[in-house]
Amino acid sequence: MATKIGVLVMSYGTPESLDGVEAYYTHIRHGNAPTAEQLQQLKDRYEAIVGGVFPLRENTDRQVAALQAALNSGSAQKDVEFVCYQGLKHAHPFIEDGVEAMARDGITQAVGIVLAPHYSVMSVGTYIKRAQAKAEECQVGMGFVESYHLHPQLIDVLSRRVSARLDQFEEAGAVRDEVRVLFSAHSLPVRILSMGDPYRDQLLQTSEAVAQAAGVASWQFTWQSAGRTAEPWLGPDVLDTLRELSHEQVKYVLVAPVGFVSDHLEVLYDLDIEAQAVAGELDLRLMRIESLNSDPAYMAVLSDVVRTKVEQMKVSQS
Ligand SMILES: CC1=C(CCC(=O)O)c2cc3nc(cc4[nH]c(cc5[nH]c(cc1n2)c(C)c5CCC(=O)O)c(CCC(=O)O)c4C)C(CCC(=O)O)=C3C
Numbered sequence: 001m002a003t004k005i006g007v008l009v010m011s012y013g014t015p016e017s018l019d020g021v022e023a024y025y026t027h028i029r030h031g032n033a034p035t036a037e038q039l040q041q042l043k044d045r046y047e048a049i050v051g052g053v054f055p056l057r058e059n060t061d062r063q064v065a066a067l068q069a070a071l072n073s074g075s076a077q078k079d080v081e082f083v084c085y086q087g088l089k090h091a092h093p094f095i096e097d098g099v100e101a102m103a104r105d106g107i108t109q110a111v112g113i114v115l116a117p118h119y120s121v122m123s124v125g126t127y128i129k130r131a132q133a134k135a136e137e138c139q140v141g142m143g144f145v146e147s148y149h150l151h152p153q154l155i156d157v158l159s160r161r162v163s164a165r166l167d168q169f170e171e172a173g174a175v176r177d178e179v180r181v182l183f184s185a186h187s188l189p190v191r192i193l194s195m196g197d198p199y200r201d202q203l204l205q206t207s208e209a210v211a212q213a214a215g216v217a218s219w220q221f222t223w224q225s226a227g228r229t230a231e232p233w234l235g236p237d238v239l240d241t242l243r244e245l246s247h248e249q250v251k252y253v254l255v256a257p258v259g260f261v262s263d264h265l266e267v268l269y270d271l272d273i274e275a276q277a278v279a280g281e282l283d284l285r286l287m288r289i290e291s292l293n294s295d296p297a298y299m300a301v302l303s304d305v306v307r308t309k310v311e312q313m314k315v316s317q318s
């Protein structure tokens with residue numbers, strides 16, 4: 001019989017319905033309920049996005065199913081069967097629920113991976129910490145993939161997404177080298193830098209590698225979706241960057257949100273609605289690359305790093 005290896009696939013999570021937004025937001029805020037105004041603003045943003053009210057849930061479900069299929073396909077590993085479990089940071093099924101489900105199914109060896117390529121102690125680090133604590137309690141041996149921001153297939157698929165949009169700009173009459181490519185990711189509080197966090201450097205490395213692979217002439221990195229708190233967040237924010245580009249007489253802008261892998265609020269609202277509106281006011285032509293979602297190339301990246309992790313765990317045990 002094949003040995004079962006659990007794969008805890010972790011993601012941010014999204015509410016199941018508008019009624020669930022308050023509990024979700026309260027969880028994000030470490031148990032502090034939002035004010036009525038904050039809650040309404042978040043509900044308004046969810047209501048404004050296209051493609052279903054909470055597309056992240058469906059996207060994550062599809063990614064988890066597609067990863068399990070990718071891991072079990074091919075002839076290499078007939079002696080192991082990978083079983084994927086979902087673990088969400090701020091919604092059901094929570095990270096702890098996923099670990100508990102693995103233990104209940106009799107799984108003793110598992111790998112954890114986050115559907116975000118870049119490591120920060122405030123993002124991926126907290127997913128891993130929660131999974132690790134639960135795994136120890138449930139006596140499941142777990143190893144974790146911390147980042148995969150320079151995986152060759154990731155760089156390849158992202159650069160193809162960038163090239164495809166640059167082609168479209170050309171077809172629309174723009175000069176390819178005059179399109180400014182803006183790589184972006186979710187901002188985090190500035191204090192991560194003094195903690196020696198690798199998040200910003202990893203994002204810059206991904207951006208540089210993608211720009212080079214796609215032959216991008218002109219690019220820069222910008223942050224987006226900063227939290228609404230009193231402390232300073234990493235900038236410049238994408239909306240300010242658009243204003244800056246308009247001053248520089250740039251006309252064509254392509255946003256490549258390389259810190260995200262799914263269509264969700266930060267992409268469908270913060271970029272497609274909010275940034276697009278600002279671009280319109282500034283008379284900039286703005287496009288963004290398509291999200292990876294369950295693209296087979298992204299699934300190949302994930303299955304490769306999961307398999308590599310399993311091999312490393314075997315070596316360290318023997
Ligand atoms: C690094 C990072 C990622 C990328 C890596 C990863 O994917 O993990 C990410 C992704 C996401 N963030 C998301 C949603 C939200 N994040 C919030 C707030 C916050 N995000 C933070 C960080 C990150 N967030 C932080 C430090 C806060 C402040 C509160 C805190 O200290 O924790 C808030 C509260 C309101 C607001 O501030 O806007 C919301 C609604 C959704 C789901 C969208 C959907 O449902 O479609 C996704 C994929």
Ligand SMILES: [Fe+2]
Nearest residue numbers: 012186225266
């Ligand atoms: Fe967030």
